[in-house]
Amino acid sequence: MAAKKAKKSEKNTRTLPAVGVVGSGSFATAIVKMLLENCECVHWCVRSEFVKGAIELRGHNPTYLPAVNFNLKCLKLTTDINELVAQCDVVVLATPSIYLSEAVEKLYVPYEGKIFVSAIKGIVPKANDVVAHYLRDEFNIPFERQAVLAGPCHAEEVAMERLSYLTIAAGCTEVCGMLEQAFTSDFIRVHPSADILGNEYSAILKNIYAVGAGISSGLGYGDNYTAVFVSNAIREMEHFLEGIHEVPRDVNESAYLGDLIVTAYSLFSRNRNLGNLIGKGYTVKSAIQSMNMVAEGYYAAKSIYETSRAKGLHTPIIDTVYRILYEEKNPEKQFRKLSTILN
């Protein structure tokens, strides 16, 4: 154990810059845990004084992944994003997408030259756009100083230290290499990528497809159907990504297909659970209210549907989920119609 600690601090002192995480949900908590495998200390900007106080008192996040115990000496907790950004070279943004603008618009300290990493799998409502575009257009952070953390990496399994694979997409190879070093550990393997937009969009799309898989399950469709649904979804995703940002990519890499599968199948997936409730007959409103976590797929469906329309893309699964979530269309009828198109 002592040897392990010594190795960590040596590694850190030699090469790792100061890293901070913004957000206090389950994935943010998992990211702090991952980083502490390599970093002597992690800066952590949580949402409220209450959460900060609770972590300081108990040594764990009281609401998300409470089984993950932190050595408080290794955390620099704050509720002030400016304090965090001022002290860090790398800022990992891991709030729910709907709270991102609220957090980053408070920024007044200089952040030129710092790296911003998005672990957010959703659309920024204010910009009606993905995080990478929002950061570039509103904050002048070029892609060269951005990165995206992609899955399949459900936080609950990171908490249990079950071997998981992160894809890190970055605009420049140095940034990618540095992040690979910061995240690789006994239970985390890192796969590098240059496809920031593809990884970001696919992480958003998979939430919509997971809502759809959940609806079909709630309606009583079985395993045979779900497998067909997912195999159609990955082809639709490939078509969408090509329409948005055409670069050579293999959508069967883990960040695209793997993340889609884990989200569509895992019982940990809140998007799938939202869909399942709707398929079982809950209204959309009551299904959302009954969950105490944000299901990103709900918000994403609207924006992605509009993008698909604007680009003239053929996305029957996204359209179906959108119509159920936003146009009060009958899930059973919509899925019966969709089933005639799938193959």
Place this chain on the structure above:
Amino acid sequence: MAAKKAKKSEKNTRTLPAVGVVGSGSFATAIVKMLLENCECVHWCVRSEFVKGAIELRGHNPTYLPAVNFNLKCLKLTTDINELVAQCDVVVLATPSIYLSEAVEKLYVPYEGKIFVSAIKGIVPKANDVVAHYLRDEFNIPFERQAVLAGPCHAEEVAMERLSYLTIAAGCTEVCGMLEQAFTSDFIRVHPSADILGNEYSAILKNIYAVGAGISSGLGYGDNYTAVFVSNAIREMEHFLEGIHEVPRDVNESAYLGDLIVTAYSLFSRNRNLGNLIGKGYTVKSAIQSMNMVAEGYYAAKSIYETSRAKGLHTPIIDTVYRILYEEKNPEKQFRKLSTILN
């Protein structure tokens, strides 16, 4: 109901040829059920007089899918493959792969001009080859008179009439169209394909990957890992299929990816269950003995591994499963090694 029956018999009289099914396992039983949605009668060659007598007595297969009740007036049961082949234009072979040669080598009636459809997802041990090659090489049945039934189509869900999608790959479009008509129903959709070998090999490979997914699950790997495993498996499958039979194909179609997913994830999958037992510490022998169904992936692993070696293909997942099943290698160590190659 009367209208439905009338429609069925009209359809059948007009266009469907006489169809027979050879085999009495779960998928054979499901195929008989599927065909009876369109055919007034189905010929069914079962393995023994005992099974034949039990079906005649009870109206259902006593061992597999016992909840599926048949109208005995619509079945022409036999235990004699020659009787069946003599009376049928289309013969669906649905035995476990290890029993196929035993069944078809009894054939002495002429079968020229008849269509042979393989619903077998395994290697013929005697030929150490796939069914399509075996039928062509040993019985002079050309690909033009062959077809392959591909999934994702677990029999248990067909029994429940849950919407499922079959891919039918045939060497000629007329045969494909006729089979599409014979199988399409309220709960079965059919997708046509021309890729006989690709569909057959992928149905075999997916069983090996399902054994692998089961081993990893038995070893304690979680959902994040399984998703990465499957996303690597589909890429390995693509590479293997290209090495065997290079034609334009999209491995993300349901017959390839969908069937892989359903087999790797479904609790109905005997291949996954076999792997799971091995991962939990059972010896290979005791795991096989504890199951009362044949896990095709076990037999396939040896033949496919040898094919991969002979063709010089890079198939680390197949190699890993092979070494655990046939070389008594330690599953934990093998999967730890494999995990460093996956991405």
